[in-house]
Amino acid sequence: MAAATRPSAESGRDGLRAAFSGLTTRGRSFLAAGIAAAVCAYVLGQGDLLRVGLLLAVLPLICAVALHRTQDRVTGSRRLSPVRVPAGAEARVQLRMNNVSRLPTGLLMLQDRVPYVLGPRPRFVLDRVEAGGRREVSYRVRSDLRGRYPLGPLQLRLTDPFGLVELTRSFRDFDTLTVIPRTEPLPPVRLTGESSGYGDGRQRSLALAGDDDVIPRGYRHGDDLRRVHWRSTARYGELMVRREEQPQRSRATVLLDTRRVAFRGAGPDSAFEWAVSAAASTLVHLLERGFSVRLLTDTGDTVGGEGSGGYSSGGSESAEAAGLMMDTLAVVGHSDGAGLSRACDAVRGGNEGLLIAFFGDLDDAQADLAAKMRQRSGAAVAFVLDSAQWSGEGRAPSGGPDEERLRRLRETGWTAVAASPGVSFAELWRHAGNAPADRGTSGGWG
Structure with missing residues (x-):
């Protein structure tokens, strides 16, 4: 809400000059008639006419001064x-x-x-x-x-x-x-290789008998040293912490390809706008399910929160991070970059979490970079858009570049789904959840 403010106005002489410049045609006519009448009355010696002329001339000036004071x-x-x-x-x-x-x-x-x-x-x-x-x-x-x-x-x-x-x-x-961007509710589906929002992302059984039965895990940056399990540390030769005392919010990265060369067309129904809207729907969906989420673009820029790796934190910080990411998507535009190398470096900087990507056109080099992103990610789902379909230039022939890039992504462990115009993102999301598991990884609710 804008606080009550006063209009900007000149002060002193400049303000009065501006007020006098606001005389309408009627006001200027009154002023001219009054001056003419006053001159004639002076020449002819008519006192009554002089008073009329002064009235006509002074009235617009009085109105200008009064209005100038009123507008302030x-x-x-x-x-x-x-x-x-x-x-x-x-x-x-x-x-x-x-x-x-x-x-x-x-x-x-x-x-x-x-x-x-x-x-x-x-x-x-x-x-x-x-x-x-x-x-x-x-x-x-x-x-x-x-x-x-x-x-x-x-x-x-x-x-x-x-x-x-x-x-x-x-x-x-x-x-x-x-x-x-517009968002749409997404169904809860099982995405390959990732757990629900809270936990370590791996199936485990927690014992209640005591420290001897605790299943520890490796120390991570930011863990409380008071929770170090010293017996396991001595056994394995590295710092280990009690896993049941360290519930972790599962992480997810939403990668949006913004390269200008990867998308054709413009407007609300373009491929790029669909990708932006789908990324926004994904962010909202994952945050609602307790994930620590970050938004990543092909330029390597990350938006999420102040947590480790730029991911959002829990509580009120998640709402702030959601607002920040949505504000970023509100103004995101095409980048002039031609490759995904910076995004690849940002993804490979971490070794865990769900990766959901929205790609435009991929050539062989960019498909190889996408394959490298999958190598260290807990799970990877790619929604690939063919600009030729979205711009009305027709569908790529079977076995052509469209099918080839999808096959290459799937071979490297991605769950790759072709995003065609006219299909809702909720349907594609459900299709991604029904895709067969890759490499025998465990499932999770996304």
Whole structure:
């Protein structure tokens, strides 16, 4: 919400000059007629005509000074609710005008500046506002295109009751509406090689008899040293910790390919926009199931949280991380990079967790890099988009590049699914969960 602010106005001589420049055609006519009448009255020696001329000349000047003082006494505020909406949803903008002066205002005309993608520019006409009174108006905005859109500044136009002066001033405050990608609910499916949101991601049996029956695991950076299992440490020659005392949030990386060369076309129905929306749906789905999640792009940039490896943490930090990732997806665009090497380095920097990738067109070199990502990941699911299909250039022939890159990914352990236009992401997600397990890895709910 924008705090109540006053319009920006010049002070002193500059402010009065601006006020006098706001004379309307009627006001200028009154001023010219009054001066002419005063000159004629002086020449002819007509006192009554002189008084009439002075009245006609002074009235617009009095209105200009009074309006100049009044406009500094009108404050305004804007309330945007909500500040973050999915594409296609509406947000409500409420405007409030307050007259803090001791004099009533004349006619008020409001106009709020909004980008054209949010709809027509809203305009309102308000009757006079009494001293100490206020008026409220509202309008709605929506966009089918994700992004961040500024609202403002609010423009206020005041006129005096005689229509002699018209002043326009702008408020200083802006608000920003963030339009995030559309998301769709995903079914809970078993994705190959990964456990549910909490735990170590491996099947285990925890004993309750005592330390001798505890199944330890290797020490990880960040583990509490008070939980070191010294007997197992002496046995294995390396630090071991009690596994049942170290519940870990399973990690997941959502990789979004943003290379310009990997996608064709533009607009809400393009392949790239589908990939962005699907990545957003995946992030929300995994966070709801307790995963520590991070968003990764082909440029190597990571968005998630302040936890180890850039993953989101639990509790309120997960909500903040979700908002940060959705804000990033709201403005993400094509990168100028031609390869996935930076993303590969970022993925191979860790040796655990679920990897879900959204790829555009892959040549042989990029398919090899994708294979390297799978080598150290707990599980990998790839949704591959063929730009030729999405841009209306037809489907790749059977056995052509489309099938070849899918086969290559599957051979290296990926669960690879072709994302075709017209198929909902929920269906593809369910299909990925029904894919046969690779390399005998255990399943988990994703």
